[in-house]
Structure formats: C-alpha cells, structure tokens
Amino acid sequence: MTDLNRIFAALADETRFKVVEHLMAQGEQPAGSLTELAGLSAPAVSRHLKVLREANLVSQRVEGTHRYYSVRSEALRSISDWTLEHRAFWAGSLDRLDTLLALDPDGKDTA
Template sequence: MTPLLKSFAALSAETRMSIVDQLITQGELPAGDLAPGAAISGPAISRHLKVLREAGLVTQRADGARRLYSARPEGLRMIAEWTQSRKGFWDGSLDRLEAALREDGA
C-alpha cells in the first residue's frame, strides 16, 4: 500500500480522524487525553494510535513512563499536497454546480 493510501485508510475511522484533529489543534498529548469522555478503552486508543503511527501521521515520544503523541507534519503535508494537486477538479466541479443552480433559479 502506498503511503498516501495508508494515510487515507488510517483517517477513514472517525476515532482516528478525531485523534489527529485533536493533536493538530492542541499539540502534543498523552494517550489518556486523546479520548476524554469517549467510551473508548485504553487498549482501543493504543490500537488507533498504532495505526496512525504506522501510517506516518503521528509520532510518539517517551517522557518517563508516559507516551506523548503529536501530529507528524510530513505525513499530513503529503495529504495536503495531494488535495491541492486536485484543486482544478474541485474548482471546475463547483463552477458547474453554481451554473446549474443559477439555471434552476432563473
């Protein structure tokens, strides 16, 4: 599986997408802070973090007995670059949608 496909597969789970978003907005966090109030066990969070690490989207570092996680800019940049490379497609699609909506409203 290519790195890009691995990244999209990792982000396809709502919990993993939420973890990455939390790390982007809040910065480095211990695993225990990644699902406050959620009905997700510690082992489940660990499995999600493993998938994200293997996809290159998060990094882990040890701080004594704690494991701290952060978003990995290089992995996220790859997704952003792919998305931006398809900008023409989205712009054209949205322009066609806008024209169709105007015709319907006329």
C-alpha cells in the same frame, strides 16, 4: 500500499480522525488525554494510535512511563499536496467544460 493510501485508510475511521483533529488543535498530548477524548478504553485507543503511527500520521515520544503523541507535519503536507494537485485538475476540467458549453451545437463559439 502507498503512504497516502495508508494515511487515508487510517483517517477513514471516525475515532482516528477525531484523534488527529484533536492533536492538530491541541498539539502534543499524553495518551491518557486521548483516551478521555475518544471515550474508549486505553487498549482500544492504543490500537488506534498504532494504526496512526504505522500510517506515519502521528509520532510518539516516550518520557518515563508516559507516551506523548503529536501529528507529523509531513503527513499533513502530503495530504495538502495531493489535494492541491487534484484541485488544479478539477479547475482545468471545469474551464474546459465552460468552453464546451459556450459552443453552439455546430461547434461555433457563441460568446
């Protein structure tokens, strides 16, 4: 499974998506605040965070007995790059469709 596949698979879960959005908006957060956000038990949130770490979406920083999580900008950049590549494809496809629609049934330009 490629990194991008892992990222999208991890984000397909509503709770993990919510956690990533929260971390993007608030910056680095302790695991306890993520437990409150998700409304789940600490072990459940820990399992979600493990999936996010394995997908390289979040990083973990340990300070004493506390664990802090933040979104990895590289993961977001890979999503953005993928989106921009596909946007260019669809823009080109729509341009080609416009050209085809401008032709009459005999293949002549009607513009």
